[in-house]
Structures are given as structure tokens and as C-alpha cells.
Amino acid sequence: REYDFLVLDEAQAIKNPAAQVTQAVKAIGAKHKLALTGTPMENRILDLWSIMDCLNPNFFGAPDDFVRRYSGNPTALRKRLRLLLLRRSKALVASELPPRIVEILPVELSEQQRDLYDRTLLQTRKAVKEYGAIQILAGLTKLRQICCDPELILDEPLDENSGKLMMLLEKLSELVEAGHSALVFSQFTSMLALIAPQLKKAGIPFWTITGETPLHRRGELVREFSDDERPGVFLLSLKAAGTGLTLTKADYVFLYDPWWNPAVENQAIDRTHRLGQDKTVVAYRMVAKDTIEERVLALMEQKRELFDAV
Numbered sequence: 229r230e231y232d233f234l235v236l237d238e239a240q241a242i243k244n245p246a247a248q249v250t251q252a253v254k255a256i257g258a259k260h261k262l263a264l265t266g267t268p269m270e271n272r273i274l275d276l277w278s279i280m281d282c283l284n285p286n287f288f289g290a291p292d293d294f295v296r297r298y299s300g301n302p303t304a305l306r307k308r309l310r311l312l313l314l315r316r317s318k319a320l321v322a323s324e325l326p327p328r329i330v331e332i333l334p335v336e337l338s339e340q341q342r343d344l345y346d347r348t349l350l351q352t353r354k355a356v357k358e359y360g361a362i363q364i365l366a367g368l369t370k371l372r373q374i375c376c377d378p379e380l381i382l383d384e385p386l387d388e389n390s391g392k393l394m395m396l397l398e399k400l401s402e403l404v405e406a407g408h409s410a411l412v413f414s415q416f417t418s419m420l421a422l423i424a425p426q427l428k429k430a431g432i433p434f435w436t437i438t439g440e441t442p443l444h445r446r447g448e449l450v451r452e453f454s455d456d457e458r459p460g461v462f463l464l465s466l467k468a469a470g471t472g473l474t475l476t477k478a479d480y481v482f483l484y485d486p487w488w489n490p491a492v493e494n495q496a497i498d499r500t501h502r503l504g505q506d507k508t509v510v511a512y513r514m515v516a517k518d519t520i521e522e523r524v525l526a527l528m529e530q531k532r533e534l535f536d537a538v
Contacts (some may be wrong), residue, residue, distance in 0.1 A: 234258035238471065239265040240491075242282055243275035245291060254282050266498075267491035268313075269535050273298055273305065276538070284312065302537035309538070318501075326508045328501045333482075333512040335395050337375070337519070338388040345374045345519060368520060375516040376419045376485050392514055396482060397426055399512070403480055404432050404459045410480040413496045415466040415487055423463060423484075433460035439468040446473070453477060470495045476504040481511040486524045490532045 234256055236242065242250040261283045269275045277294045280287060288294045288308075298305040318325065337345060352367030373380040377390035396412070403410055414420055417438040427434045435453045437446050446469075453462050454477050462475060470492055478500045487493055493513075501509040515521045 230257040230259065232259055234261045236261075236263045236279075236282070237265075239263035239279050240267045240270055240275065243270055243278050245274070245278040245281065250278060250282070267495065269538060270489050270491045271531070273302075273534070273538065276305075276309070280309075280312070287312075302534065305538055318498075322503055325501065325503070325505060328497065328509045328511065330497070330511045330513065332525070333395070333399075333514045335392045335514055335516050337516055338386075338391045338394075340386045340388045341374065341378055341391060344378050344382075344386070345371065348374060371520045372485060372524075373416065373419075375519050375521050376414065376416060377422055379422060380416060380418055392484070392516060393423065393426070396423070396484065396514065397430065399482070400427070400432060400461055401430055404461070407459050408480055409453075409459045409461065409478040410482060411462045411464055411475060411478045411496075411500060412482045412484060413464050413466050413469070413493075414484040416485065417465050419484060420463040420465065427461055427463075433458050434463060435460065436463040437469045437473075438465040441468065450475065464496070464499075466492065466496055469499065473499050474502060474504065475499045476502060479505070479507040479509055481509065483511065483513045486513055486515055486521050486528065488524060488527060490528045491535070493528075 234253075236253065242253050244250055263279050263283055265279070268279060274291060274295060277288055277291050281291075289297075348367070348370055352363065352371065355363040355367065370381055375392065377393050379385045379390070400410055400412075412420070412423065414423075417440070420436060420438060424434060424436060433456065435449050437449055441449070450473055453460060453475065462478065464473075466487055481497050481500060483493055483496065497509070497511045513525070515525055
């Protein structure tokens with residue numbers, strides 16, 4: 229059947245033209261189509277082509293032609309999009325919101341952590357030479373896990389604690405003592421599981437949402453956190469809790485490990501920087517010095533510049 233309207237909320241879900249969800253949505257017949265998203269581009273300009281091809285098939289031609297024509301010319305793409313895109317920034321929509329400050333928090337790896345990182349880097353390079361590019365992704369993931377905490381990849385923990393974990397606990401203790409609440413995001417749920425007992429030991433109230441938390445339970449946890457008069461910490465997995473939650477009780481955000489995608493990180497910060505927030509929100513990106521995390525940060529900056537230009 230054909231519908232009168234097709235309205236897509238969180239339309240970035242169809243950013244991949246080859247994904248089954250995209251194909252399914254594009255198969256729905258409708259006279260009028262509207263897409264709503266705070267992140268029309270998450271990784272590359274092809275994200276935009278995919279959403280626009282669902283709304284206005286053939287408007288931008290074939291995907292290869294689109295990439296060839298616009299990848300080096302964001303100004304031309306912006307002009308063409310202007311016909312079909314209404315963009316409102318948060319500053320326009322919610323001018324009463326307090327400021328949002330985002331800072332880089334550089335972290336020194338502990339001595340044993342640095343030694344393990346350097347050895348793993350050499351092993352990864354060797355594996356790539358021997359077995360090819362398939363080893364790159366596994367190696368990158370392992371290096372990023374070591375930056376978080378070597379315990380994520382080791383059977384036996386090191387004698388020293390992770391430099392990043394120690395800095396996080398120090399900052400959280402200071403903030404909670406001063407009456408502030410904080411959100412802590414990590415893409416590794418196993419890292420959240422390492423942080424939780426440390427908070428318990430420090431006597432800091434905390435709540436946790438990961439992909440394994442049932443949907444009905446998530447709403448209950450948000451209410452518990454918001455209604456509790458004590459300052460506390462909410463541990464959140466980046467993918468499970470990056471959208472759809474309102475946590476304005478917190479005014480500090482810690483992004484424990486940098487993600488490749490600036491749009492996803494912004495959505496995480498926006499869990500607390502939204503309507504109802506009356507305090508300045510401070511977000512810290514924790515970045516291990518002289519590691520892959522600095523490269524991730526540089527890549528994110530390139531993406532951010534591309535998004536801004538388009």
C-alpha cells in the first residue's frame with residue numbers, strides 16, 4: 229500500500245545505503261517523506277546521499293557520481309542541499325540553555341601500561357606485515373583497550389593501576405564531594421564493569437546502563453538517578469545510551485575513550501545539555517598521550533571540519 233506520509237526520526241539509522249534497514253525503509257511507498265535527524269552526517273558525505281535518496285530518489289544521481297562531484301566541494305553541496313534541508317542549531321532552538329564547555333584531558337599511561345602498549349604496537353605491525361590488513365582492526369582495538377585499562381586484554385592484572393582509571397576516580401571524587409553529578413561514557417562495557425567496583429569502594433553512588441540493560445529498566449534507572457538527592461555518577465555505554473535519555477541532573481561528562489565519530493560523542497554530551505539544564509555543562513575527552521587515541525582525535529577533527537563545511 230502507499231501511505232500519505234513517511235516520517236523518519238533519527239534518520240541517521242539509514243545512513244548506510246547497503247544496510248538492510250535502509251533497503252526496507254526505501255521500499256515503503258509514500259506520497260510525502262520527511263526525515264528528522266540531529267546528525268545527518270556521521271562519517272562521510274555518503275551518509276547524506278543515503279538519506280536524501282530515500283526522500284528524493286535520483287535527486288543526487290548515483291552514489292559514485294555524488295561522491296566524485298561533492299567530496300572536494302562542500303560549498304556546492306551546501307547550496308544544493310539548501311533547497312531541501314532546514315537546519316536549526318541548538319543555540320537557535322534553546323537559547324536559554326547554559327554554555328557547554330568541551331575540554332581535552334591528557335592522560336599519562338602508567339609505566340607498565342606504556343610498556344605493554346609499545347610491545348603490542350610492535351606485535352601489531354609485525355602481524356600486519358605477515359598476515360595483511362585483516363590484523364589492523366584487531367590491533368587497533370587492542371591498543372585502545374590498553375589505553376583504557378590493560379586488564380581489558382590481560383588474564384592477570386598488572387601491579388600498577390591504569391593511569392586513565394586513576395585520573396577518572398580522582399576527578400569524580402572531587403566533583404561528587406563538591407556536590408556535582410557526572411556521566412561517564414565508554415564504548416567498552418567491560419571498562420564500565422571495572423569502574424563500578426572502584427566507585428563502590430569510594431562510596432560514590434552510581435547507576436549503569438549498557439546494551440544488556442532491558443529497555444523498561446533504563447527508564448527506571450534514569451528516574452532513580454534523577455530523583456536521588458545525593459550527587460552521583462551514571463556509567464553509560466556509548467551506543468546504548470547515546471540517544472533518547474535525559475539526564476540533566478549531571479553537569480559533568482567524561483568521554484573515557486575517544487570514539488571515531490564526533491557526532492556520536494556530541495549526542496552523548498547532549499544527554500545532559502538539553503532542555504531543563506540550568507548549569508554550565510563541562511565535558512572532558514580523556515586522551516592517553518602519545519597513543520592511538522591522539523590519532524583518533526585528529527581524525528575526528530577532520531570529520532568535524534567536513535561536517536561544518538557542508
